[in-house]
Amino acid sequence: MTVLIKQARVLGKECRQDIRIADGVVTQMAPTIPDTSADTIIEANGAWALPGLIDVHVHFREPGFTDKETIATGSVAAAHGGFTQVVAMPNLNPVPETLATTESLLAKNQQDGHVRIHQFAAMTTGLTSDTVVDMVALKKAGVLGFSNDGKGVQSAATMLAAMSAAQAIDAPIAAHIEDESLVNGGVINAGPIADKLHLPGIPTVSESSQLARDLQLAQATGVHYHACHVSTKASVDLIRWAKAAGIRVTAEVSPHHLLLDDTMIPGDNPNYKMNPPLRSPDDRAAVLAGLLDGTIDMVATDHAPHTAAQKTGSFSTAAFGIVGLETAFSLLYTHLVKSGVMPFAQLVQVMSRNPATAFGLSGGQLAVGEPADLTIMETNQPYPIDPATWFSKGHNSPFIGETVYGTTLATIVGGHIAYHKGE
Numbered sequence: 001m002t003v004l005i006k007q008a009r010v011l012g013k014e015c016r017q018d019i020r021i022a023d024g025v026v027t028q029m030a031p032t033i034p035d036t037s038a039d040t041i042i043e044a045n046g047a048w049a050l051p052g053l054i055d056v057h058v059h060f061r062e063p064g065f066t067d068k069e070t071i072a073t074g075s076v077a078a079a080h081g082g083f084t085q086v087v088a089m090p091n092l093n094p095v096p097e098t099l100a101t102t103e104s105l106l107a108k109n110q111q112d113g114h115v116r117i118h119q120f121a122a123m124t125t126g127l128t129s130d131t132v133v134d135m136v137a138l139k140k141a142g143v144l145g146f147s148n149d150g151k152g153v154q155s156a157a158t159m160l161a162a163m164s165a166a167q168a169i170d171a172p173i174a175a176h177i178e179d180e181s182l183v184n185g186g187v188i189n190a191g192p193i194a195d196k197l198h199l200p201g202i203p204t205v206s207e208s209s210q211l212a213r214d215l216q217l218a219q220a221t222g223v224h225y226h227a228c229h230v231s232t233k234a235s236v237d238l239i240r241w242a243k244a245a246g247i248r249v250t251a252e253v254s255p256h257h258l259l260l261d262d263t264m265i266p267g268d269n270p271n272y273k274m275n276p277p278l279r280s281p282d283d284r285a286a287v288l289a290g291l292l293d294g295t296i297d298m299v300a301t302d303h304a305p306h307t308a309a310q311k312t313g314s315f316s317t318a319a320f321g322i323v324g325l326e327t328a329f330s331l332l333y334t335h336l337v338k339s340g341v342m343p344f345a346q347l348v349q350v351m352s353r354n355p356a357t358a359f360g361l362s363g364g365q366l367a368v369g370e371p372a373d374l375t376i377m378e379t380n381q382p383y384p385i386d387p388a389t390w391f392s393k394g395h396n397s398p399f400i401g402e403t404v405y406g407t408t409l410a411t412i413v414g415g416h417i418a419y420h421k422g423e
């Protein structure tokens with residue numbers, strides 16, 4: 001299978017490029033390549049050719065919750081958003097924690113995935129217990145690493161045991177950081193907005209105090225510790241300190257924590273409910289500053305689809321989480337790059353190269369000889385965010401109706417076209 005992309009803009013190149021792909025590899029880039037013998041031609045017409053985007057935090061809900069999303073719908077949504085690789089979280093039913101459940105999930109990811117799907121297995125059985133899974137066997141089966149996302153690990157002893165086991169096989173731990181003894185049944189960030197809406201608040205220390213614990217444990221074990229969806233200023237300060245101290249830590253931030261804060265919540269609307277919650281304007285400024293200065297390594301969407309029924313009604317009863325795969329690039333391009341907050345090359349780095357480097361994945365670079373994972377992205381035509389155009393089953397987003405720039409024309413995974421606009 002050969003693909004020829006015509007007249008794409010490429011970061012770091014003065015003039016438009018033709019890009020030839022054969023057998024899953026980028027084989028040629030030049031101002032003009034004759035289109036003899038290409039199976040497929042994609043006219044970029046000056047749109048960007050970017051290294052395929054990588055999202056290390058998605059929820060595909062299969063098995064167990066296929067009314068919210070499936071591996072098929074989630075991975076087409078990923079391709080539609082420009083992502084060529086994702087890492088899927090294990091808060092499923094059954095939880096991938098035994099060899100049998102994990103092997104069948106990995107096979108299903110392979111079979112149904114429209115993009116490359118990597119998988120985190122649970123760290124502990126049932127995502128809540130103190131029993132660490134058989135990491136050696138699960139790593140051998142093919143998982144990328146371990147996470148209890150959705151739940152913090154409440155016991156320091158359990159976290160230490162999990163980190164030691166993961167370190168011994170050089171597997172990363174991706175931590176949902178939340179001390180449940182400090183959450184107080186909260187559903188929104190603690191502070192004046194929670195008070196105004198008469199909703200119970202989640203304090204920032206429920207995240208940062210457990211992060212401080214984890215960083216000490218990561219230092220003691222030498223494990224690769226990845227902090228999921230960092231949301232507070234104190235967390236950014238802790239990670240900055242930890243990196244300076246040589247602790248092997250990486251961190252992600254979600255588009256919504258970069259672009260929204262709790263003062264923007266328009267009343268009791270559950271499409272603004274997620275965990276961690278939208279924090280204060282100061283927290284939001286700190287996570288953005290942390291991403292800009294490299295303290296936070298990457299953007300990850302925490303794509304968390306739910307049914308309409310689960311996201312209707314009030315903050316107090318709705319499910320936590322919002323979708324992100326089909327809006328992440330356009331929102332960040334519009335609000336960070338177009339507005340001059342972040343250089344375009346840096347946005348691409350935090351959405352592609354940095355996640356690849358942190359987790360040892362292929363991709364993250366567009367160059368001759370590299371795997372043909374790439375995204376053709378048009379950035380000049382504004383359009384309103386409209387869930388009718390999405391492939392995800394989840395329509396739970398606070399960004400619906402917003403005008404953005406950034407349309408995926410095509411997503412190519414290993415030389416195969418995973419998404420092609422209009423086809």
Ligand SMILES: NC(=O)N[C@@H](CC(=O)O)C(=O)O
Nearest residue numbers: 059149150274275304320321
């Ligand atoms: N982020 C969320 O609000 N929800 C996630 C769980 C999680 O990422 O912690 C989910 O699985 O729905």
Ligand SMILES: [Zn+2]
Nearest residue numbers: 149150176228
């Ligand atoms: Zn989480």
Ligand SMILES: [Zn+2]
Nearest residue numbers: 089149150302
């Ligand atoms: Zn999550």
